[in-house]
Every structure is written in structure tokens, then in C-alpha cells.
Amino acid sequence: MELVFSVIDLPFPDDVAELTRRHLQFCRDLSPEEHVHALDDGFTDPAVTVFAARQAGQLVGIGALKHLDDDHAEIKSMHAAAVRRGQGVGMAMVVHLMAFARDRRYGRVCLETGTMEGFAPARELDRNVGFRPCPPFAGYTANPDSTCMTVKLPVLAGGRGAVRRRTRPAVAWPMVSSDRAAHWDAAYRDRRSDGVSWYQPSPATSIELIHALGLSRETAIVDVGGGASRLVDVLLDEGFSDVSVLDVSGVAMAEVRRRVGPTAATLIRADLLAWTPPRRYGLWHDRAVLHFLVDPAARNRYVEVVHLALKPGGYVVIGVFAPDGPERCSGLPVVRYSADSLSELLGPDFEVVAHRRDEHVTPAGVIQPFTWLTARLGMPP
Numbered sequence: 001m002e003l004v005f006s007v008i009d010l011p012f013p014d015d016v017a018e019l020t021r022r023h024l025q026f027c028r029d030l031s032p033e034e035h036v037h038a039l040d041d042g043f044t045d046p047a048v049t050v051f052a053a054r055q056a057g058q059l060v061g062i063g064a065l066k067h068l069d070d071d072h073a074e075i076k077s078m079h080a081a082a083v084r085r086g087q088g089v090g091m092a093m094v095v096h097l098m099a100f101a102r103d104r105r106y107g108r109v110c111l112e113t114g115t116m117e118g119f120a121p122a123r124e125l126d127r128n129v130g131f132r133p134c135p136p137f138a139g140y141t142a143n144p145d146s147t148c149m150t151v152k153l154p155v156l157a158g159g160r161g162a163v164r165r166r167t168r169p170a171v172a173w174p175m176v177s178s179d180r181a182a183h184w185d186a187a188y189r190d191r192r193s194d195g196v197s198w199y200q201p202s203p204a205t206s207i208e209l210i211h212a213l214g215l216s217r218e219t220a221i222v223d224v225g226g227g228a229s230r231l232v233d234v235l236l237d238e239g240f241s242d243v244s245v246l247d248v249s250g251v252a253m254a255e256v257r258r259r260v261g262p263t264a265a266t267l268i269r270a271d272l273l274a275w276t277p278p279r280r281y282g283l284w285h286d287r288a289v290l291h292f293l294v295d296p297a298a299r300n301r302y303v304e305v306v307h308l309a310l311k312p313g314g315y316v317v318i319g320v321f322a323p324d325g326p327e328r329c330s331g332l333p334v335v336r337y338s339a340d341s342l343s344e345l346l347g348p349d350f351e352v353v354a355h356r357r358d359e360h361v362t363p364a365g366v367i368q369p370f371t372w373l374t375a376r377l378g379m380p381p
């Protein structure tokens with residue numbers, strides 16, 4: 001069952017609003033009024049991030065995470081659509097919420113639930129993922145109708161607090177920004193992948209910089225904004241066994257799938273600003289994507305996603321337009337970088353391993369200077 005999770009902002013779409021109403025009614029039917037703690041007005045609280053789980057576009061569940069303090073978040077409003085009960089939706093949602101909390105560097109997640117028979121499946125699910133009874137927290141009281149549970153989360157690279165802890169993103173990035181996807185789809189469709197200005201028959205600089213790292217062939221590699229680049233083909237040919245390509249353009253992803261086949265690489269169609277990496281990678285490669293992020297909030301989000309995606313000791317290889325590079329590309333404005341400004345953007349958790357200047361020649365013969373930087377995410381103390 002492939003579920004797609006997304007952050008939902010107010011005003012809720014009709015199906016989400018309806019399921020939140022059902023959840024509230026479900027809690028009211030089972031618990032005395034004074035112990036109904038399901039969110040109602042609470043959804044407007046900026047400390048609450050609401051998620052929807054969809055399958056083939058159909059809403060199958062909701063859940064929320066509430067920021068309590070820097071170390072502590074609370075799971076709220078978990079509810080699977082009635083027709084999907086007993087099919088793993090609740091488990092998938094709680095695992096997603098825990099992963100989100102872990103990525104946000106919370107140390108523990110708690111929840112409050114009812115003691116009535118109707119809540120027994122929820123209590124069992126929570127126990128199965130590691131929740132254990134705990135004293136009341138955040139204003140809950142000890143009483144026969146409710147029980148509180150908690151689970152500790154593992155410490156990630158960079159330690160607690162390395163990433164902004166506020167649960168609701170400062171900017172609510174849609175899962176796939178339709179404008180962004182439409183722009184890039186049109187570029188690949190109109191000019192074909194070998195006619196776009198960034199086309200290169202062979203990703204020579206990327207390969208050279210990756211070789212210099214001496215990575216094992218099992219290293220998990222993600223090429224973000226990989227588009228229709230041949231990097232994935234070369235890495236697979238060289239025996240790298242765990243290569244992912246992420247891009248917002250479905251047209252580009254379809255072309256890569258046609259070239260490398262359906263299973264050789266993991267293809268992720270997503271807006272990287274909205275992406276919660278499902279796992280950790282040893283190498284993050286980006287050629288010519290970061291420089292399109294002209295909004296500071298988007299750049300901060302990019303760095304946040306890099307932190308979430310990389311294993312401790314993992315590498316980034318990033319190529320962006322140099323200070324004397326083009327001011328626009330594909331009709332969009334860009335930010336140009338020196339090695340210093342790129343390293344400053346990544347922040348002190350990254351140690352610069354190498355940097356270089358490189359000149360890309362477009363299919364029309366125009367020279368585009370690039371800054372390339374290789375950096376390593378520090379190991380936790």
C-alpha cells in the first residue's frame with residue numbers, strides 16, 4: 001500500500017475537515033466531555049502540524065504533531081478513515097509522525113488516549129511502536145478515563161536542536177509545487193533534454209568529484225534536481241547499487257525511467273523543499289538546483305533538508321553558478337555563489353573538502369562558469 005503523506009494547512013480541504021469532524025465525534029462518543037482532548041479549535045494553533053495520508057489521491061487517514069517544548073512533541077488526532085481501519089493506515093501514520101519528530105530533533109514524543117475499550121486498538125498500536133505509559137504531561141491529569149504514553153527518539157546527526165524545532169514549517173511547501181513542476185516539465189518537453197542549456201552529454205565534473213571521495217559502491221546516493229541528467233546512468237554503470245534521483249519534473253523522471261529501467265534506481269518525483277527524506281544518504285549531489293532558490297526561506301529549507309537526508313559523515317557535492325555566471329537560467333533568476341558563500345550557506349556543521357571552478361558549455365556554445373563544492377557533514381560528538 002503506497003501512502004503519500006503531506007502537511008495540510010488551514011483552511012483544510014473538505015475531505016480532511018470531514019475526517020477531523022469524525023475523529024472529534026468518535027472521541028466524544030467514547031469519552032466523558034471533560035476528557036475529550038481531540039483537537040477542534042486547536043488546529044489553528046501554529047504549534048500543530050497536521051498531516052494527511054492519501055492513497056491514489058484518496059484520503060485514508062489524518063494525524064498531527066504538536067510542539068510542546070524543544071525536546072518534546074505530542075501526537076494528536078490520529079484517525080484512519082472507517083473503510084481503511086485494520087489495514088495499517090494508523091501504523092503508517094504514527095511511524096510517519098515519529099520520523100517527522102525525529103527529523104525535527106525532538107527527544108521524545110508523547111500522547112494521551114482513552115482507557116475505554118474503543119481506544120484499545122489505538123493503545124495496542126502505540127505499544128507496538130514503543131510507546132509506554134508515563135505520568136500525565138502538558139496539563140493532562142491522572143484519571144481513570146485517560147492514559148498518557150511516551151517514547152524516546154534516537155539522536156540524529158548534529159544532535160538535538162541542529163534543525164529548527166518548530167513543527168509547522170515557516171513556509172508551507174506543497175508536496176509538488178504545480179507551478180514549479182509545470183515550468184520544468186515544459187522546459188524538458190519544449191527543448192528536449194539534450195536541448196536545454198544545462199545539458200551535458202557526460203557529467204564529467206560530478207563524476208570526478210564523486211570519484212575523489214572514494215565511496216564504496218553501496219553508498220546511498222541521491223541526485224536532487226537530477227532532471228534528465230546522465231549522472232545516474234554513469235553511477236549505475238560503475239556499479240553503484242543504491243542511487244536515487246529526485247526531481248519535481250515528471251517529464252524528466254519519465255525519461256530517466258525509460259533510460260535506466262523501472263528498478264535500477266529509485267526515482268522520486270517531489271519538490272525537494274517539501275520532501276521529508278525517508279532515509280539517510282551518504283552522498284547528496286546537486287548540479288544547478290540550489291541556485292534557483294532566491295528566497296532566503298527556501299534556501300534555509302534546502303539546508304534543513306540536506307541535514308535530514310545525510311548520514312553523519314555524509315558528503316554533499318554541489319554545483320551552482322559562479323559569481324560571474326549567468327544571472328538567469330531557464331527564464332528564472334538565480335543566486336550566484338563563490339565557494340565561501342556556498343560554504344557559509346551550508347553552515348558550520350559542514351567541513352569543506354574541496355572546491356573548484358568549472359565552465360559548462362551549453363548546447364548553443366555559451367560558457368557558464370560554475371562553483372563546485374564538496375563538503376562533509378560533521379560526525380556527532
Ligand SMILES: C[S@@+](CC[C@H](N)C(=O)[O-])C[C@H]1O[C@@H](n2cnc3c(N)ncnc32)[C@H](O)[C@@H]1O
Nearest residue numbers: 184198225226227229247248249271272287288
Ligand atoms: C538546471 S536543471 C539541472 C538538472 C540536472 N541536475 C542536470 O545537471 O542536468 C534544474 C533541475 O532542478 C529541478 N528542480 C528545480 N526546482 C526543484 C525543486 N524545488 N525540487 C526538485 N527539483 C527541482 C528541475 O526540474 C530541473 O530538472
